Amino acid sequence: xxxxxxxxxxxxxxxxxxxxxxxxxxxxxxxxxxxxxxxxxxxxxxxxxxxxxxxxxxxxxxxxxxxxxxxxxxxxxxxxxxxxxxxxxxxxxxxxxxxxxxxxxxxxxxxxxxxxxxxxxxxxxxxxxxxxxx
Numbered sequence: 570x571x572x573x574x575x576x577x578x579x580x581x582x583x584x585x586x587x588x589x590x591x592x593x594x595x596x597x598x599x600x601x602x603x604x605x606x607x608x609x610x611x612x613x614x615x616x617x618x619x620x621x622x623x624x625x626x627x628x629x630x631x632x633x634x635x636x637x638x639x640x641x642x643x644x645x646x647x648x649x650x651x652x653x654x655x656x657x658x659x660x661x662x663x664x665x666x667x668x669x670x671x672x673x674x675x676x677x678x679x680x681x682x683x684x685x686x687x688x689x690x691x692x693x694x695x696x697x698x699x700x701x702x703x
Contacts, residue, residue, distance in 0.1 A: 570590070571590040573603050610639045611641065642675040643676070643677075644677045668692060
């Protein structure tokens, strides 16, 4: 198992010693870039600002066409219900395209989540918005 941690966090925390490979990088930006490079799939588990930051950035990269990897949310006990509702509201209000909302596979059962992610087919839209829509 691979872990990626910025040096500044390693200096303040104890790095996970049970990993087969702990990679130390210079910044959070480097951490996210290396995690994207090393990953086949992304799963957000319940967490705080850091989890949301990393997951939203990876979704943005998918939206920009920088990767075509599945993105999932492990929505245990409805932890992410309000976030998912906010994203649905963003679609309804026209701030988020439905096909971009569809980047997120969400499940409360871990096996169901992994099954859905393993068969996920990425669909990228050609344009975010047309000039006529502005």
